[in-house]
Amino acid sequence: MVTSSEHRPSTVGELRESGHIQRTVKEEIRENLLAALRDGRDPWPGIVGFEETVEPQLERALIAGHDVVLLGERGQGKTRLLRTLNLLLDEWTPVIAGSELGEHPYEPITPASIRRAQELGDSLPVAWRHRSERYSEKLATPDTSVADLVGDVDPVKVAEGRSLGDPETIHFGLVPRAHRGIVAINELPDLAERIQVSLLNVMEERDIQVRGYTLRLPLDVLMVASANPEDYTNRGRIITPLKDRFGAEIRTHYPTRxxxxxxxxxxxxxxxxxxxxxxxxxxxxxxxxxxxxxxxxxxxxxxxxxxxxxxxxxxxxxxxxxxxxxxxxxxxxxxxxxxxxxxxxxxxxxxxxxxxxxxxxxxxxxxxxxxxxxxxxxxxxxxxxxxxxxxxxxxxxxxxxxxxxxxxxxxxxxxxxxxxxxxxxxxxxxxxxxxxxxxxxxxxxxxxxxxxxxxxxxxxxx
Known part of the structure; x- marks a missing residue:
C-alpha cells in the first residue's frame, strides 16, 4: 500500500476505507521481489559478485516463502546480503499504535491489543512503521539466553500486582518483537544448542512458549541466518532439527572475477x-x-x-x-x-x-x-x-x-x-x-x- 505522508489513515476504520489489504511478511517480500524483477530493478543494491550464483538462489527461496541460512567463510558478504532484505518490504506498514509487538490493526495477537481492539472498534488508533524498523539482527554469542530471543517473566510487572499466571507479565524477546518483520541471526552455530531448541517452534509452528505459559502467538516473521560451513567450524553446530526447518541453505563465495x-x-x-x-x-x-x-x-x-x-x-x-x-x-x-x-x-x-x-x-x-x-x-x-x-x-x-x-x-x-x-x-x-x-x-x-x-x-x- 502506498500512501502519501500527509494522508495515511490514523484509525482502523479509515484503514479499511482506504482499501488496505493485509499481507504476511513473506507475501509482502515475494510480491515486491517479483515486481522488482519484472521492472528490471536490482533487488540487491551494493552486492557484488553474486549476480549469477547466490542471488538467483536467494530469490527462488524468497518466492517460495522459505526461511534461509547463508553458509560461507568469513568476509563473503553474508551479513551485507541479509541487511538488504528489508528493502523488499513495503516502505511503510500500519501497526496498532502503542502495541508492544507492532501488530497489524486487522489482527491483534497479544491480550492487551485484543482487548483494545474490542473496546475501541473502528476507532483503534493506527501508527505507521518504516521498513528499517522491521529488520532485527542478533549476533549469536555464547551468552545469549532464551530470554534474549523469546522472552521471560518480567519481575517489574509482577511487582505491580499482576499474578504470575497473567500472560501480560511476559517481557518479550527479540523474535516476537520482530513480529511482521525479518529476524537475522549472525553466526548461528555459536548459539548454544539448548538455545537453538527455543527457536524450533518459531520456525515451524510460528508461536512461542515462555516458562510454561499457555500463550500462543501466531508470529509472522521471516527467519534468516548466517553460518560458517559446518565441516570446519569448531565453535559449534546447527542442531539437526533447526537445520531441517530452514527451507533453503545457500552457499556464498568470494568474488570469482x-x-x-x-x-x-x-x-x-x-x-x-x-x-x-x-x-x-x-x-x-x-x-x-x-x-x-x-x-x-x-x-x-x-x-x-x-x-x-x-x-x-x-x-x-x-x-x-x-x-x-x-x-x-x-x-x-x-x-x-x-x-x-x-x-x-x-x-x-x-x-x-x-x-x-x-x-x-x-x-x-x-x-x-x-x-x-x-x-x-x-x-x-x-x-x-x-x-x-x-x-x-x-x-x-x-x-x-x-x-x-x-x-x-x-x-x-x-x-x-x-x-x-x-x-x-x-x-x-x-x-x-x-x-x-x-x-x-x-x-x-x-x-x-x-x-x-x-x-x-x-x-x-x-
Whole structure:
C-alpha cells in the first residue's frame, strides 16, 4: 500500500476505507521481489559478485516463502546480503499504535491489543512503521539466553500486582518483537544448542512458549541466518532439527572475477588519498593468490576485508608521506604496498607448518600479484628506453621519504614515460610518479634492472 505522508489513515476504520489489504511478511517480500524483477530493478543494491550464483538462489527461496541460512567463510558478504532484505518490504506498514509487538490493526495477537481492539472498534488508533524498523539482527554469542530471543517473566510487572499466571507479565524477546518483520541471526552455530531448541517452534509452528505459559502467538516473521560451513567450524553446530526447518541453505563465495574483487574494494574502502586502480588490482590479485596458496589455511578463508584494509593502508601511507613531505595532493605509489605486509599479516591464518615464514610467503605472493598486474596493464609497451636510462644514468631512488616531484626529477624526459602516463591515465605529478614507479617495479620483477635498499632505508633502482 502506498500512501502519501500527509494522508495515511490514523484509525482502523479509515484503514479499511482506504482499501488496505493485509499481507504476511513473506507475501509482502515475494510480491515486491517479483515486481522488482519484472521492472528490471536490482533487488540487491551494493552486492557484488553474486549476480549469477547466490542471488538467483536467494530469490527462488524468497518466492517460495522459505526461511534461509547463508553458509560461507568469513568476509563473503553474508551479513551485507541479509541487511538488504528489508528493502523488499513495503516502505511503510500500519501497526496498532502503542502495541508492544507492532501488530497489524486487522489482527491483534497479544491480550492487551485484543482487548483494545474490542473496546475501541473502528476507532483503534493506527501508527505507521518504516521498513528499517522491521529488520532485527542478533549476533549469536555464547551468552545469549532464551530470554534474549523469546522472552521471560518480567519481575517489574509482577511487582505491580499482576499474578504470575497473567500472560501480560511476559517481557518479550527479540523474535516476537520482530513480529511482521525479518529476524537475522549472525553466526548461528555459536548459539548454544539448548538455545537453538527455543527457536524450533518459531520456525515451524510460528508461536512461542515462555516458562510454561499457555500463550500462543501466531508470529509472522521471516527467519534468516548466517553460518560458517559446518565441516570446519569448531565453535559449534546447527542442531539437526533447526537445520531441517530452514527451507533453503545457500552457499556464498568470494568474488570469482578479478573486476568484482576490485569493485568490492572500491565500494567498501574509505580512501583518504588517491589510489590508482592498478594498485587496487594488485591488492585484488594478492588476495586471490592468498586464497589459492597451500601455505594459507583455506578452511578459515581470506576475507574480502583483507583487500579493503589493504587499500586503506596504502592510502594512509600516501597521506602520511604527504604530511611529512608537504605534498598537497598525495597519490599512492607501489612503494606503499610494502606497508600492507607488515600491517595485515595478522588477518591471514597460515598452516601450522608455515610458522616463521609468514612474511616470506606474503612478500612472495605480493611480488607475483604485482608482476601479473604489470603484464596485464603494460603489455605492448616497449620499456627498453627506460631500462637504458636507468643503466646509463644515476640510480632512481624512491621510498616513503621521496616526493613525487623528486622521483620524476631523477628520470630524464622519455617518450616511454609519456606513453606510460597515457596508458595508465596519469596526469598529475603524483600520478605520473606512481606510473613510473609501477614500470620500474615491473622491470625489477622481470629481472631487467636491480632493486636494493640504501643506507637510509629507501629503495634504489639501478
Amino acid at each position: 578479478l573486476d568484482d574483487e576490485v569493485a568490492v574494494i572500491l565500494q567498501e574502502a574509505h580512501l583518504t588519498a588517491e589510489v590508482p586502480e592498478y594498485l587496487l588490482e594488485i591488492l585484488a590479485r594478492f588476495t586471490r593468490l592468498l586464497r589459492e596458496s597451500t601455505s594459507v589455511d583455506q578452511r578459515s578463508g581470506v576475507s574480502a576485508r583483507f583487500a579493503v584494509a589493504g587499500a586503506e593502508t596504502v592510502s594512509a601511507a600516501a597521506v602520511h608521506r604527504g604530511a611529512v613531505l608537504g605534498e598537497a595532493d598525495p597519490v599512492a605509489r607501489p612503494v606503499d604496498l610494502e606497508t600492507v605486509v607488515d600491517v595485515l599479516r595478522g588477518k591471514v591464518e597460515f598452516e601450522s607448518g608455515e610458522e616463521g615464514r609468514e612474511i616470506e610467503v606474503l612478500e612472495h605472493l605480493l611480488r607475483r600479484a604485482t608482476a601479473d598486474t604489470v603484464r596485464t596493464r603494460l603489455g605492448g609497451i616497449d620499456l627498453a628506453e627506460l631500462v637504458d636510462a636507468v643503466e646509463q644514468g644515476d640510480p632512481v631512488v624512491t621510498g616513503e621519504r621521496i616526493t613525487a616531484k623528486a622521483l620524476l626529477n631523477e628520470l630524464p624526459e622519455l617518450e616511454v614515460l609519456d606513453e606510460l602516463a597515457e596508458r595508465l591515465g596519469a596526469e598529475s605529478d603524483g600520478e605520473r610518479a606512481a606510473a613510473a614507479e609501477f614500470a620500474l617495479e615491473g622491470l625489477y620483477l622481470a629481472r631487467r634492472i636491480s632493486k636494493n635498499p640504501d643506507i637510509n632505508g629507501q629503495t634504489v633502482y639501478s
